[in-house]
Amino acid sequence: MRKDIDEFEDLPPEDKERLEQSGMILSSENRCGTFFQADQDVQHTSCTYEGIEMLPTAEALKKYDWLKDYYWNLVDKDKDEYTRYVAEQEPRGYTIIAKKGSKNIFPLQTCLFMASDDIQTVHNIIIAEEGAELHMITGCVSSHSVGHGSHYGITEFYVGKDALISTTMIHTWGEDVTVVPRSAAKLEENATFLSNYISMKPVKRVQMYPEARLTGENSVARFSSVILAPEGSDLDLGQRAILEAKGTSAELLSRVITRGGNVITRAHIIGAAEDTRGHIECKGLILEDGIIHAIPEIEGRLTNTELSHEAAVGKIARDEIEYLMARGLNEEEATATIIRGFLDVKIQGLPESLQRQIDAAIDAAEDGF
Amino acid sequence: MLNIENLHVEVGGKEVIHGVNLQIPEGETHILMGPNGSGKTTLLRSIMGFSNYTITEGRVIFRGHDVTELPLYERARYGMGMMFQRPPTIPGLKLGKLLDVMSGHSPAKVYEYAERMNMSSFLDRDLNANFSGGEIKRSEVLQLMVQQPDFVMLDEPESGVDLENISLIGKAIVQLVDKDRHIIDRKKSGLIITHTGFIMDYLEADVGHMLCNGEIRCHGNPREILKVIQERGYQECIECAKI
Numbered sequence: 147m148r149k150d151i152d153e154f155e156d157l158p159p160e161d162k163e164r165l166e167q168s169g170m171i172l173s174s175e176n177r178c179g180t181f182f183q184a185d186q187d188v189q190h191t192s193c194t195y196e197g198i199e200m201l202p203t204a205e206a207l208k209k210y211d212w213l214k215d216y217y218w219n220l221v222d223k224d225k226d227e228y229t230r231y232v233a234e235q236e237p238r239g240y241t242i243i244a245k246k247g248s249k250n251i252f253p254l255q256t257c258l259f260m261a262s263d264d265i266q267t268v269h270n271i272i273i274a275e276e277g278a279e280l281h282m283i284t285g286c287v288s289s290h291s292v293g294h295g296s297h298y299g300i301t302e303f304y305v306g307k308d309a310l311i312s313t314t315m316i317h318t319w320g321e322d323v324t325v326v327p328r329s330a331a332k333l334e335e336n337a338t339f340l341s342n343y344i345s346m347k348p349v350k351r352v353q354m355y356p357e358a359r360l361t362g363e364n365s366v367a368r369f370s371s372v373i374l375a376p377e378g379s380d381l382d383l384g385q386r387a388i389l390e391a392k393g394t395s396a397e398l399l400s401r402v403i404t405r406g407g408n409v410i411t412r413a414h415i416i417g418a419a420e421d422t423r424g425h426i427e428c429k430g431l432i433l434e435d436g437i438i439h440a441i442p443e444i445e446g447r448l449t450n451t452e453l454s455h456e457a458a459v460g461k462i463a464r465d466e467i468e469y470l471m472a473r474g475l476n477e478e479e480a481t482a483t484i485i486r487g488f489l490d491v492k493i494q495g496l497p498e499s500l501q502r503q504i505d506a507a508i509d510a511a512e513d514g515f
Numbered sequence: 516m517l518n519i520e521n522l523h524v525e526v527g528g529k530e531v532i533h534g535v536n537l538q539i540p541e542g543e544t545h546i547l548m549g550p551n552g553s554g555k556t557t558l559l560r561s562i563m564g565f566s567n568y569t570i571t572e573g574r575v576i577f578r579g580h581d582v583t584e585l586p587l588y589e590r591a592r593y594g595m596g597m598m599f600q601r602p603p604t605i606p607g608l609k610l611g612k613l614l615d616v617m618s619g620h621s622p623a624k625v626y627e628y629a630e631r632m633n634m635s636s637f638l639d640r641d642l643n644a645n646f647s648g649g650e651i652k653r654s655e656v657l658q659l660m661v662q663q664p665d666f667v668m669l670d671e672p673e674s675g676v677d678l679e680n681i682s683l684i685g686k687a688i689v690q691l692v693d694k695d696r697h698i699i700d701r702k703k704s705g706l707i708i709t710h711t712g713f714i715m716d717y718l719e720a721d722v723g724h725m726l727c728n729g730e731i732r733c734h735g736n737p738r739e740i741l742k743v744i745q746e747r748g749y750q751e752c753i754e755c756a757k758i
Contacts, residue, residue, distance in 0.1 A: 224572070224725045253641060276665055300579055372699055377724045388569025463603065464566065465603045466603045466605050467588055468566060468572070469599065469602055469603050469605070469606075471586070471587040471588040471591065472563055472565075472587060472588075472591055472596070472597050472599075473591060473596075473613070473617050474588055474591040474592045474617060474662060475588060475616065475617075476586075477586075477588070479616070480588070483608060483612070483613065483616060484605055484608060486607075486608070486612075487606065487607030487609070487641070487642075488606065488608075489607065490607040490608070490609070
């Protein structure tokens with residue numbers, strides 16, 4: 147399965163490289179579909195797997211009247227100035243519908259690309275119907291030539307009964323780009339939602355607090371973030387899971403490294419139903435003076451919920467570095483090896499190809515350790 | 516191989532090793548004994564070059580070169596290796612990944628040694644995380660097999676190891692220090708800290724040293740030294756001051 151995406155081919159080599167760093171496969175090999183939006187222009191939408199329909203959201207809203215019930219349903223249009231701004235625009239972004247029982251072996255790739263100094267808006271709706279399994283990877287990239295710019299993105303995930311959505315988002319923004327995603331997910335019975343976020347490149351500011359509502363019994367949500375904050379980067383990141391139904395569980399995990407940047411890692415689990423479990427793990431390494439502010443919150447609302455958190459912020463222990471030096475690694479190699487281990491997050495339920503993509507994005511940043 | 520001259524070592528501003536002299540020729544394996552707190556681990560760690568161990572006087576000559584000022588990793592690259600008694604846990608760093616880096620990305624070699632040490636199923640585990648006493652020792656020996664140092668220091672390789680593993684570890688150490696080779700072909704050397712003398716069930720150690728209060732009190736036949744300790748305790752050595 148190989149189909150060259152002409153719109154990718156037209157990009158300058160520096161930008162192609164940036165797309166690849168964000169997990170995009172330009173040839174679309176081993177991808178079951180590709181979406182590409184440059185600035186406010188949806189340039190390419192294709193999906194070869196018949197169990198999945200992907201189309202630009204504007205088109206989807208015209209095609210399916212019922213979709214309006216999903217549009218601005220999980221994210222409040224009046225939440226803040228950014229949501230209001232997006233609501234005022236023509237809808238951009240993509241809508242994905244994974245049909246009942248479908249399963250994509252090769253992930254879908256969606257690419258949101260900022261080619262000029264402007265504001266990009268998207269509104270994505272992702273629906274996995276009963277028993278469907280949908281894997282997707284999103285590359286959020288600004289052109290090497292972009293100076294200032296802003297990206298406001300709304301994403302609403304609907305994970306149906308017995309369905310699974312895994313979404314892996316890799317950011318490759320620029321030093322003067324502001325990014326404000328507003329995402330939410332709703333999970334029905336036995337549903338699984340895996341959300342992975344990787345940001346290893348400089349960015350001016352990211353502010354987000356995606357929320358998963360676990361409304362169906364025994365549904366599971368897992369958020370994982372891997373962040374490297376160079377000097378000048380300012381990231382305010384949160385993850386919230388609301389355990390509303392019996393037997394639901396959530397795990398919120400973040401690994402953060404600062405090289406002079408500022409990161410707030412918020413996490414919040416609300417245990418609001420019987421037999422619920424939740425765990426938060428925030429770990430931070432300060433390699434150069436910067437701020438890592440971990441704010442894990444666990445909120446139990448009844449007796450039969452079990453919530454826990456662990457948070458640690460500090461530097462690499464000297465004895466760990468010297469242990470590896472005794473094996474012949476010099477100090478830089480030992481430090482990089484320990485950091486690479488620190489960032490090594492294995493996500494249960496993720497296809498191997500996507501795990502490799504995550505590993506590659508982190509490996510590529512190794513010089514920045 | 517190793518020549519230590521009048522070594523004085525401070526830890527946290529306090530002198531712990533007071534003028535130790537020690538020679539270990541190529542092909543020889545020596546045993547280091549002594550009561551708890553006598554400075555055995557400190558001696559090994561200062562030979563290796565750890566940062567908290569400050570050499571205030573004396574020299575460490577390794578393979579004819581003064582390495583007293585060399586950083587830790589250069590000593591390792593020069594052929595020194597060490598088995599840690601309590602190695603740190605490194606979350607996320609897989610044992611297999613470390614061995615891959617150490618071996619210069621030679622997975623076949625790593626796998627072969629891992630099989631031999633019964634550690635294949637640990638390659639995907641975080642380094643030393645929730646390893647039992649025996650597993651830590653097997654992991655340490657495995658790392659040394661991959662590293663193949665010319666001079667290996669072992670800090671109580673028997674502690675916390677069950678009977679089944681002790682034989683596996685003992686036999687592996689024999690190979691690490693070339694004791695499985697004919698005496699003429701032995702190129703590697705070792706210095707082994709032991710309380711129980713278990714390692715002498717697997718190899719003939721060449722010389723034993725007794726360290727008390729940061730000073731070497733006795734050099735001699737390791738079996739004889741061990742026998743004296745077992746029968747009369749360390750006090751005999753402390754009072755003896757043969758050297």
